[in-house]
Amino acid sequence: MKIGDYNELTVARESSIGVFLCDEDGLEVLLPKRYVDEKIKLGGWLKAFVYKDSEDRVIATTEEPLATVNRFALLKVKEVTPIGVFLDWGLPKDLLIPKKEITSPPDEGDEVLIYVYLDRLTQRLAASMRLERYVSDRPENLNFGDEVEIIVWKRHDLGYQAIVDEEYLGMIYDNQRFQSIKKGDRMKAYVNQVRTDGRIDLLLQAPGYKAVDDHESLVLDALIEAGGFLPYHDKSDPEQIQKAFGMSKKVFKKVLGSLYKRGKVKLETGGIRLKQGGRRPKR
Structure with a gap:
């Protein structure tokens, strides 16, 4: 059974305090009564998140946390205390950043990027702001353009x-x-x-002509929405192009060149015009 993650579990037996779920190794975990509804039947399967609650019990929940173990997440600070910082992660028991795992003290209401880990000694989930510890400096099978x-x-x-x-x-x-x-x-x-x-x-944009393919549909959609004409061209200010399309002027010029060669647009003095037949087919 994976603590801090989702598990596929079988509904094994009922109890006055909830139902007990069982994994393929025969380990049981309680799903408290507040999470049990009429859809949960004995012998059925259930996907549930497993963690230690405020009573230090390993329990299952059908609620969905904002982060899972061995993952990074941006979470809001709920309370700052002498022992650390408590984060809102969508479950009744807040997630703690222990004092030793804080890099720069945040304030209540701040959003912090953290890594969720499982404390091996206590089997409790905790968070760390020391993200460098949890990344590798040996990227494998990554190449230009991936x-x-x-x-x-x-x-x-x-x-x-x-x-x-x-x-x-x-x-x-x-x-x-x-x-x-x-x-x-x-x-x-x-x-x-x-x-x-x-x-x-x-x-943030695909390199070379991969970027052209990614952005052609964006320009065509913008032309259609504007009624077939846009006041942008290869002499337009780079900041205006970035604001309008979210791309560099270099990429924009390649997009225009590709659309022109394919007969989708006409290049005019004051901008670009959608040619008849240049619209993308509806899906």
């Missing part, structure tokens, strides 16, 4: 640091970023390079 999932971590002199695929540390450089981002944002990104120190340089 798509990855990232969580934006914190501001850096050169840009933003991010957690890559819940395993590695990456960097988004300001001079290669053409959209607003903030701590805790989850999004897809692309590998620009894997450095010798194991850190990953990231791009």
Whole structure:
């Protein structure tokens, strides 16, 4: 049975305090009465989250926490105490960041990016702000242009640091970023390079002509919504293009070139016009 994670369990027996669920190894865990409804039947299967409650019992719940063990999450500070910081993670028992796991003391109401771990001694779930401990500096099978999932971590002199695929540390450089981002944002990104120190340089837009494919539909949709004409062209201000489409001027020019060659748009002095037949087919 996995503490701090979801388990597929069998409804084994009923009790005055709830029902007992059983895993494939025969280990039982209580699902308290407040979580039992008419859909739960003896012999049936149930997906439940398992953790230690405020009475220090290992229990199951059908409630869904905002984070699970061995994962990163952005959570709100509920209370600051002498023993640590308590976080709201969607369950009755708040998640504790022990004092030793705090890097910079947050205030009540702040949002902090943390890693959820299982204390081996107490078997309780806890959180840490020391994220470097939980990332590897040996990325495997990552190459230029590969798509990855990232969580934006914190501001850096050169840009933003991010957690890559819940395993590695990456960097988004300001001079290669053409959209607003903030701590805790989850999004897809692309590998620009894997450095010798194991850190990953990231791009928020697909490199080269992969970016053109990704953004053509965005420009076509914007043209359709605007009635077939947009006042943007290859001489437009880069900041205006970024604000309108969330892409760099370099990518925008490639998109226009591709749409023009495919006969989707006309390039006019004051902007771009959707050609008849240039609309994307409805799905």
